[in-house]
Amino acid sequence: xxxxxxxxxxxxxxxxxxxxxxxxxxxxxxxxxxxxxxxxxxxxxxxxxxxxxxxxxxxxxxxxxxxxxxxxxxxxxxxxxxxxxxxxxxxxxxxxxxxxxxxxxxxxxxxxxxxxxxxxxxxxxxxxxxxxxxxxxxxxxxxxxxxxxxxxxxxxx
DNA sequence: GCCAACGTTGGC
DNA sequence: GCCAACGTTGGC
Numbered sequence: 001x002x003x004x005x006x007x008x009x010x011x012x013x014x015x016x017x018x019x020x021x022x023x024x025x026x027x028x029x030x031x032x033x034x035x036x037x038x039x040x041x042x043x044x045x046x047x048x049x050x051x052x053x054x055x056x057x058x059x060x061x062x063x064x065x066x067x068x069x070x071x072x073x074x075x076x077x078x079x080x081x082x083x084x085x086x087x088x089x090x091x092x093x094x095x096x097x098x099x100x101x102x103x104x105x106x107x108x109x110x111x112x113x114x115x116x117x118x119x120x121x122x123x124x125x126x127x128x129x130x131x132x133x134x135x136x137x138x139x140x141x142x143x144x145x146x147x148x149x150x151x152x153x154x155x156x157x
Numbered sequence: 158g159c160c161a162a163c164g165t166t167g168g169c
Numbered sequence: 170g171c172c173a174a175c176g177t178t179g180g181c
Contacts, residue, residue, distance in 0.1 A: 011167090037176075060167055117168080135174040137166045 006052045007143035008043065009066070009131050010106065011059040019056045019068030022108035029073050029107040033081045034089045036101065040140040045076045045102040053148055054106055057131070058114075059139075065116035066151065074105035112155045125150035 010032065012018070022030045035041055054070035078099035081089035094100035120126050130141040143151075 013167095039176095064168070137175060139166085 004049075006047070006049065007055070007145065007148040008048065008052060008072070009055040009057050009129070009141050009143050010070075011057045011131075011139040013060040014058045014067070015061065018058065019070075019108055019111050022056065022068070022070065022106065023111060025108075027107065028109075029105050031079070032103045032106050033079050035079070035103060035139060036089065036091070037139060040138055041102055043140045043142065044104045047142075048072045048076070048104050050074065053143075055143060055148075055151060056106075056108065063114055063116060065114045065118075065120065066112070067114050068111045069109045069155075070106050071109055072104050073107035076102045076104050079103040115151065115154045119154065120151075123150060123154065 017030055022028060032044065035044065050072055052072040054072060055066045056068040056070045058064055058067045079101040081087040082091040082094045082099065082101045083096060084090055091100060120129065121132055126132065126147055129143065129147055130136055130138065
């Protein structure tokens with residue numbers, strides 16, 4: 001595990017883009033479009049590096065949890081959906097000369113047997129994960145190397 | 158700059 | 170469908 005590698009948890013609604021959708025995409029890669037929260041945007045814009053590990057989390061569905069592993073696959077660039085007036089993510093206030101919303105590409109690595117939210121809550125090694133904090137709604141959160149390792153252990157059971 | 162109203166997220 | 174939590178908006 002490369003010491004400089006960072007880790008993230010990224011939420012996606014499987015009805016919009018599931019881990020299987022990402023695996024089926026060209027080069028297993030999707031643009032992480034639609035983030036409209038500044039804190040989450042800032043993680044993509046300022047902190048992510050190509051090759052960072054990603055826990056691909058399914059939210060807003062019957063079985064929320066981590067459904068796959070992925071990695072950051074691009075440097076940051078403007079989210080094209082903000083300029084698309086047919087998109088649900090269209091933002092009239094954002095101008096191409098000064099894009100408000102920035103994304104990265106995410107490359108799916110593998111689908112894993114679902115690690116459910118309940119399973120994660122039951123694991124002491126994951127107790128401090130931001131995703132498990134009461135009231136957390138942030139769609140992108142940093143994951144510590146220890147938490148990443150603890151999640152990988154759960155994939156082998 | 159305050160803060161109430163409102164909209165969204167997301168688990169259950 | 171409910172509702173808690175939280176971010177954003179907008180009046181003042």
